[in-house]
Amino acid sequence: MEMTEPITWTCTGCALLCEDIQVYIKDNRVEKVEHACLKGKARVYGCKHTAMSTVDQEEVDVNNAIRQAAEILEEARNPLLYGWSNSTSEAQVAGIELAQTLGACIDSTSSFCQGITINEIINGSVPSCTLDEVREKADVVIYWGADPMSSHPRHLSRYSYFPRGELRQRGYEEDRTAICIDVTQSRTAKICKGMFFSIPPGGDAEFMQALMDGLAGRVPKLSYDFDVKRILELAAVLKKAEFGVIFAGLGLVYSIKEEFDLISEFMSTLNRFSNFFLIPMAGHFNMRGFNHNLHEETGFIHRVGFTKNGPVSGVEYSVVEQLKHGADAVMVVGSDPLASLPLSISRRLKDIPLILVDPCSNLTTRVADVTIPCGVSGIEVGGTAIRLDGKKMDISPLIQGDGLSDEMIVRRIMEEVS
Amino acid sequence: MALDVGKFIKAPEYDIKIITRRDVFQASVCEEDCFSDECLELSALIVLDAAEMKRMGIQDGANVRLTSIWGSVVVRAMASPREEQKGLGFMVNGPWVNALVSDETPGGIPAFKDIEVKISISKDGMTGIKELFLL
Ligand code: SF4
Numbered sequence: 001m002e003m004t005e006p007i008t009w010t011c012t013g014c015a016l017l018c019e020d021i022q023v024y025i026k027d028n029r030v031e032k033v034e035h036a037c038l039k040g041k042a043r044v045y046g047c048k049h050t051a052m053s054t055v056d057q058e059e060v061d062v063n064n065a066i067r068q069a070a071e072i073l074e075e076a077r078n079p080l081l082y083g084w085s086n087s088t089s090e091a092q093v094a095g096i097e098l099a100q101t102l103g104a105c106i107d108s109t110s111s112f113c114q115g116i117t118i119n120e121i122i123n124g125s126v127p128s129c130t131l132d133e134v135r136e137k138a139d140v141v142i143y144w145g146a147d148p149m150s151s152h153p154r155h156l157s158r159y160s161y162f163p164r165g166e167l168r169q170r171g172y173e174e175d176r177t178a179i180c181i182d183v184t185q186s187r188t189a190k191i192c193k194g195m196f197f198s199i200p201p202g203g204d205a206e207f208m209q210a211l212m213d214g215l216a217g218r219v220p221k222l223s224y225d226f227d228v229k230r231i232l233e234l235a236a237v238l239k240k241a242e243f244g245v246i247f248a249g250l251g252l253v254y255s256i257k258e259e260f261d262l263i264s265e266f267m268s269t270l271n272r273f274s275n276f277f278l279i280p281m282a283g284h285f286n287m288r289g290f291n292h293n294l295h296e297e298t299g300f301i302h303r304v305g306f307t308k309n310g311p312v313s314g315v316e317y318s319v320v321e322q323l324k325h326g327a328d329a330v331m332v333v334g335s336d337p338l339a340s341l342p343l344s345i346s347r348r349l350k351d352i353p354l355i356l357v358d359p360c361s362n363l364t365t366r367v368a369d370v371t372i373p374c375g376v377s378g379i380e381v382g383g384t385a386i387r388l389d390g391k392k393m394d395i396s397p398l399i400q401g402d403g404l405s406d407e408m409i410v411r412r413i414m415e416e417v418s
Numbered sequence: 419m420a421l422d423v424g425k426f427i428k429a430p431e432y433d434i435k436i437i438t439r440r441d442v443f444q445a446s447v448c449e450e451d452c453f454s455d456e457c458l459e460l461s462a463l464i465v466l467d468a469a470e471m472k473r474m475g476i477q478d479g480a481n482v483r484l485t486s487i488w489g490s491v492v493v494r495a496m497a498s499p500r501e502e503q504k505g506l507g508f509m510v511n512g513p514w515v516n517a518l519v520s521d522e523t524p525g526g527i528p529a530f531k532d533i534e535v536k537i538s539i540s541k542d543g544m545t546g547i548k549e550l551f552l553l
Contacts, residue, residue, distance in 0.1 A: 042446035049451065112527045151440040183437060184508060185500045200503065201437060201532065251437075254531045258524065283440075303526065318526030338551065339452060339512060342519035342528045344488045362452055363513065363551065 010395050011036055012086075012285040012378030013043035015388035016131075016152045016159075017395075028399050037153035044379065044398070047360035051373035065372045066409065069331065069355040070416030072370065076329035076353065079104040080322045083357075085284035086334035088383025088395060091407035092286070092293045095333060098414050100297075105305045105327065107319040108290040109335060110282070115302045116260055117248050117280035118291045121390070122301060125264040129245065129277040131159040131389045136166040140241035142179045145204065145251020146281045149187035152388075156191065160247065167243070177237060181207065182251055197234065200224050204255035205262055211235055212269045244276040253280075282388040285378065289386035323348050331355040331413075333406055334377070336362040357409050372409050375401040383407070429483075429538040432474050434507045436464070436484070436518065436533040441510045448512065453547060461512040462493040462544045464537075467502035471495060476539055483540035486533060489517035491545040495537075507537065513550055 006022035013036070022034040023044065033044050053062040060068075073079050081099050084092050085108050099106035110118065120126040134141070141160045148155035156162055161172050168175040180189040181197045181204070189196040199207050203224055210220030210228075214235030220228050238244060248263075256262055263278070270276040282288045291301035298304050300313035315321060319337075323330070323345050329352055337346045339362065349367055356368040359376045375381040380401030385393050404412070444460035451457060464482065476482055478497040483490060484507075491514050498508070509515040511530070518535055519528050 037442065038446045039442050039449070042449040045450070047450060049453070112523075112530075116525075116527075147439065150442050153442050183506065184439075184498075184502060186439070198503070201435060201506065251531060254527065254529075257527055315526040318523075320523045320526055320528060324521065324523075336452070339516070341516065342488070342521060342530075343513070343517045343550070344519065344521035345523070345528070346516075363547070366551070 006034065007398065009398055010378065010393055011040040011043060012385070012395060013037070013040035014152050015282040015285050015287055016155055017285060017385060017387045017393045018154055018158065019393065023398055025399060030398065039153060046376060046379065049361040051356075051358050051361050051365060051371050053373055054368075054371045056369060062372060062404070065370050066412050067416055069370045069372060070413045072329050072353045072355060073102055073104070073331060073413065074417050078327055079329045079331065080319065080327035081106045081331050081333070082108070082319050082337070083333040083335035084108040084290045085110065085287035086377060087286060087406050088377050088381060088385055089286060089289045089293055090383040091333070091377070091405065091410060092290050094407045094410040094414070096294055096297050098410050099304070100306050101414055101418055103306050103308075105317045105322055106294070107303050107317065107322070108287065109284060109340070110287045110291055110302050111318045112320065113250065113287060114248075114253065114280040114282045115291060116257060117253055117263075117278070118282070118288055119301045120260070120264060121278070121280070122291065122295055126267050126278050127271070127276070128279055128390065130391055131279070131387065132391075133243070134245050134279070135159045135163050137168070137243040138165070138245050139168065139175060140177050140179070140237060140244040142181065142244070142246045143188050143192070144181045144246055144248055145253065145255065146247045146249025147182070147186035147188045148247065148281065149191070151249075151281065151283060156188070160245070161191065179234065179237070197230065199226070202255050204252050205259055207231075208256070208262055208266050211238070212266060215239060215269055215273055238270060238276070239273045241274045241276065244270070244274055246276065246278045247281055248278055249281045279389050286385040288388055288390060289384070292386055292390070320345050327352065329353040329355075331357065332364060333357045333410070336364050338363040338367065357406050359403070373403050374406040374409055375403045377406065381405040381407075429540070430475070431536040431538045434466075434505055434535060434537050436507045436509055436515060436535055438511045438515055438530045438533075439508055444510045444512070458544065458547065459494075461510055462491070462514045463496055463509065464493050465496050465498045465502075465508040467504065467506070468497035470502070470504055471497055474537065476537075481540045481542065481544060483538050483542065484518060484535045486518040486520070486535045488520055491517050491550065492540045492542045493544060513547060514545065517550055
């Protein structure tokens with residue numbers, strides 16, 4: 001494929017899935033990338049150390065590695081299939097089928113990320129909207145425990161704050177108010193200037209309660225030091241919003257995870273006075289896709305066990321519980337649990353048969369019994385994905401890779417086991 | 419041979435809570451090569467309030483040992499350009515901070531933003547990735 005004209009490409013660097021990236025390709029190599037942020041560019045140029053096909057850390061033919069992976073999964077009494085947020089929806093669906101075939105557990109990184117929020121949205125307990133609506137209509141945006149300037153770098157410039165929109169022709173200068181509630185003055189908080197609310201760690205639930213009091217005209221009470229006048233001023237801004245959005249980050253999710261009903265209560269209270277929506281700040285490019293795909297198949301968004309009585313879901317099927325005392329073999333697809341999970345939990349991966357399907361050599365590669373290299377989704381492999389706001393997006397490949405896609409690998413394993 | 423008495427004096431320890439966060443610069447270099455020195459430099463790093471560092475006698479750029487009941491790592495300490503809440507430290511998500519996170523996971527979610535550790539000045543070098551996992 002030789003090109004002099006740029007290709008318009010959808011970036012898979014994060015779940016914002018920017019679809020305006022310009023990529024110049026020559027001789028099947030990326031020559032230049034325009035419009036992408038640093039993170040997006042890193043995704044396009046890829047990793048330095050690509051994965052190899054191995055069994056017991058020795059290089060083997062990919063067919064042998066696939067056969068060995070199938071053998072491990074067949075022999076296991078309680079296999080876990082984990083990862084999936086860096087895969088296309090097509091690969092995720094194949095993974096769900098494999099889990100069903102094996103009677104395995106399946107979970108994704110959403111298990112300890114935004115799954116809990118996405119569940120509320122899919123079940124209709126929390127109102128949500130699209131990023132396109134945010135760009136065209138939003139006048140009040142709240143980044144709560146979220147720092148998109150560091151996690152989704154083009155969030156503010158493409159959608160939530162800086163752009164002109166249908167109803168926001170004066171953009172951020174006059175038409176939009178950005179608010180940040182966080183434990184530190186993040187890069188995003190700096191932009192929100194006078195609208196940054198610094199709360200103590202774990203103080204989110206109380207702050208939410210105080211805001212609800214403020215909205216209802218009661219004097220808010222807090223157990224920590226906070227200027228009540230500022231809460232009342234914030235409540236007044238929220239009341240006047242024509243189209244408000246809360247971008248829920250992990251700071252908020254982790255802080256109130258044990259009293260998550262508070263989110264829907266807060267949204268209902270808010271919507272008695274104005275018009276507010278919530279969007280989860282999902283990280284990996286297709287984290288939300290996994291939740292939708294699994295939900296379609298089983299009625300659950302993550303942490304599923306395929307039992308004799310059909311699919312069941314619960315915390316005992318979560319990746320962390322399975323790694324602690326459940327799974328007797330694990331297949332990881334597109335993730336590096338040794339780097340991203342607590343070592344106190346991921347350490348067990350060294351003691352059980354481990355299969356890794358990934359384009360890159362990572363920390364988990366070093367302890368995997370079988371590694372199978374796959375093409376990079378969105379670079380060498382096309383398909384579809386679901387953006388962090390729930391919009392389905394097409395992902396087209398940029399270059400031709402020589403490896404199999406993760407979907408193909410999963411399907412080949414399925415053929416071997418059935 | 420002169421005896422290095424300082425070696426036997428335990429550096430004072432302070433209790434802090436670590437909160438993890440993201441950083442686009444770290445994410446980019448680690449996506450390219452998670453074994454690189456750049457990834458280590460930006461991941462094995464704790465950001466603290468400058469006044470708190472002074473109180474604890476930690477110099478900007480000094481190595482510190484972070485110890486929880488789950489593990490212990492040596493990382494570089496950096497003063498935040500802004501005033502931070504007292505008793506907090508910030509680290510980017512990654513293997514170094516993950517070595518300190520509890521295996522208790524209420525609701526299936528590890529306490530990535532609520533990590534209690536002891537911090538002290540360290541003469542040791544930063545913990546390398548291989549050392550971390552004994553790979
Ligand atoms: S914000 Fe996300 S999707 Fe957009 S260019 Fe950056 S990494 Fe890619």
